[in-house]
Amino acid sequence: MTASPAPDAREAERAFRPRAARATSVGDLAAAAAERGVRCDVAGTASARVTGVCMDSRAALPGDLYAAVPGANRHGADFSAQAAAAGATAILTDAGGLDRARSAGLPVLVVDSVRDAVGELAALVYGTDDAAPRLFGVTGTNGKTTTTYFIRSLLRALGETTGLIGTIEIVAGDTRIPSVLTTPEAPQLHALLARMRESGVGAAAMEVSSHSIDYRRVAGLRFAVSGFTNLTQDHLDLHGGMDEYFHAKARLFEAGRSRRAVVTVDDAWGRRMAAASGAETWTLATADAPDEGSADWRVRGIGADGLGHRFELHGPDGAILRARTGLPGLFNVSNAALAVLMVHAGGAGLGDLQAALDAADPLTVSVPGRMxxxxxxxxxxxxxxxxxxxxxxxxxxxxxxxxxxxxxxxxxxxxxxxxxxxxxxxxxxxxxxxxxxxxxxxxxxxxxxxxxxxxxxxxxxxxxxxxxxxxxxxxxxxxxxxxxxxxxxxxxxxxxxxxxxxxxxxxxxxxxxxxxxxxxxxxxxxxxxxxxxxxxxxxxxxxxxx
Structure with a gap:
């Protein structure tokens, strides 16, 4: 009986990083952060150059901005000297960590909340935005992983170079990076997107857990399309109740975070999510919907096909898409339908989508450990x-x-x-x-x-x-x-x-x-x-x- 091997922290961090580093001065970073609504004061020289962002002092790389987050027992600023010894060039912390961070002899960026600010600062350091790659985020209790695999497979059938960020694996182009959490920390995500952009990735599918939203791991990201599968009892040890769990998920659909949304409205939680969404929202009724008449898109004509099913998607103005998935279970019809509509909402035309669905059978992709x-x-x-x-x-x-x-x-x-x-x-x-x-x-x-x-x-x-x-x-x-x-x-x-x-x-x-x-x-x-x-x-x- 042996424990799983733990990768070296710096080696694991380096796997997320782009090969070509951009250098940004501490002063320019603070000014740009202010334009994004993040109040950021500079203590020390503003000319120091930053090329990366890291939240773990053990994983800090040369040129990093070390984000010192207050913890339950220790403040991250206590480890500023360790980060400096590893080559960090500046420290991000709050007022409570300022004096300890200063003792490392590096310039310090001071913000009200490190977790609230670090995503936006990482976006500035890595030059990430909502253009490249386009992000397709999927949240909900069940079906996130399968839906992201469907999205990626369908995008590939349409000729795109793709990425995947999720529970099972992280893929940047053809490179696989071991996944430690359902969603990495915000600086890692921004570094990963920069790496994907270097590799020519045009679109990436990503699982977005309620943990990642609550812990600000998706801060600073802009999603081209976000999708909602369902909401059932889970993670109440973190959220306390279903209402709190719902509100955590709902933050993904705020107007500033997602440009478009596709929400499955098979139950009251889905209908509530659609009503709360601040993005341009398409509603989807699938196999389990009691009243499909009010949805923008509806699943109809479900029929058994081997272990899986064939189905049709009926939309506005008589639009129809015909698809199949070889994965068992009507819930995989729901996952497949959501994936198709998210790719459509992301810009794929109906004709191109139907051609890809007919030619490549992209919704029969194998998903490890899922049916x-x-x-x-x-x-x-x-x-x-x-x-x-x-x-x-x-x-x-x-x-x-x-x-x-x-x-x-x-x-x-x-x-x-x-x-x-x-x-x-x-x-x-x-x-x-x-x-x-x-x-x-x-x-x-x-x-x-x-x-x-x-x-x-x-x-x-x-x-x-x-x-x-x-x-x-x-x-x-x-x-x-x-x-x-x-x-x-x-x-x-x-x-x-x-x-x-x-x-x-x-x-x-x-x-x-x-x-x-x-x-x-x-x-x-x-x-x-x-x-x-x-x-x-x-x-x-x-x-x-x-």
Whole structure:
């Protein structure tokens, strides 16, 4: 059992940076920041030149503006000397950090809030704006990753050089950069966009989490098009309640941040998001919409096509787009429809879009750990579903047509996260699946048995109250639970391993243990003599969850 390797901080930071550095004087930077509404005072010489921005003193590179952010226990200004020794040429801090920053002997830019200011200053240093590359941002509880993969695939089918910023990987042109968070810090994002521009990237698709909005990681970015998938219970440990969670997401659609928006209005949260949007907004009703008549665009004519579906998008003035996705589940029809409309809102004409959809089948792109099939008979599927709504949709999506087919689901709940969803997920699994195997997800520093007990309690309560016939068992560790599912699977059954998707490390009490659900499920089914599907992308990327 070994921990995942941690990259050198400076090496990881350098991976985001453009090859050619622009130099900006501290004085010019302060003046330009003021024009953007950021009050910025200079303490010390204004002639020092800045070529980059960094928020981690351990990762500072020569020429950097070190952004010293106040923390819960220490102020970032305490590490100013370390940043200076690494070659930083100036420090950005607030009034509370000014004296400590000055002790490093570098000029200091003083702002009211470092987190509020650092994105705009990074945009100035790296010369990023909303023109190159065009940014397509996707937010919502579920579907962000798949939608960004669809967008990127469709843009490539239209002949664009593309980028991708997300949970699984970051891609700048043909270069892959390991993803540490769903969204990197603001200075890294601006550096990355400058690097993409150097590589000729014309458009990039990006996941935008509520964390990234709350923590100002997307500050200073201007999105050509932003899209909204859905809003269901998740991350309430951070936001406190659904209203707060909604307002975090809604900030992506402010007029100064997004030029256009495409909002899925399948429920009250989507309709509320469309009403709150300050951008030019198109509304989309998809497979689950109870009243599609009021939406600008509507999904119609859904029909099964292999594991996936064909569908039509009907819009204003009789416009129709015909598309298909090979990914299972009606929720992937919703994700695909959103991707198509976002690319259209970004400037692609209807004729060009239809030609690309017909010629390249771009909405059948493989997304690691998202409805990923590792065996066809029995169906062995790995998905990232880690909240009640996603779990319900995933189980429904994989249920086979054979009258004797069973769905066997293996899942757990994450430690040190929203505990209220644990019994809810147990109840969902008991209602939707035939066999439920409750195991561990990422316990983090929490006792795994307590997490499992909460999930099991929800399942047991639902069975008792509703007279359900599902079987619920507890098995751990996770690899043994997956093997147990494979051991009882018949050819007509489906085994769904949910919750971790593409992740290749399981965190238990501060130690990252190697664990890939795709590999475990494939090996367990192969050991029983079933023919499995190899995928070279397995274990290639294991980004962190937010």
């Amino acid at each position: 990923q099939v590792v065996c066809e008979r029995p169906a062995g599927i790995v998905d990232f579903a880690h909240n009640p709504d996603a779990l319900e949709r995933a189980i429904d999506a994989v249920r086979g047509a054979h009258p004797d087919a069973r769905v066997i689901v293996v899942f757990g709940a994450t430690g040190q996260r929203d505990a209220t969803k644990r019994p809810v997920m147990g109840a969902v699994a008991a209602r939707r699946a035939d066999v439920v195997i409750v195991t561990d997800d990422d316990p983090h520093d929490e006792e795994p048995a307590g997490i499992r007990a909460a999930v099991l309690r929800g399942a047991a309560d639902a069975i008792a109250a509703e007279g359900l016939s599902s079987t619920v068992v507890e098995e751990h560790p996770r690899a043994r639970a997956i093997a147990a599912a494979a051991a009882i699977a018949r050819p007509e059954d489906t085994v769904l391993v949910a919750g971790r998707g593409h992740e290749v490390w399981q965190e238990v009490r501060g130690v990252n243990l190697p664990l890939d659900d795709r590999v475990e499920l494939r090996d367990a089914l192969a050991a029983r003599g079933f023919a499995t599907i190899a995928d070279p992308s397995d274990s290639a990327a294991g980004g962190a969850r937010e």
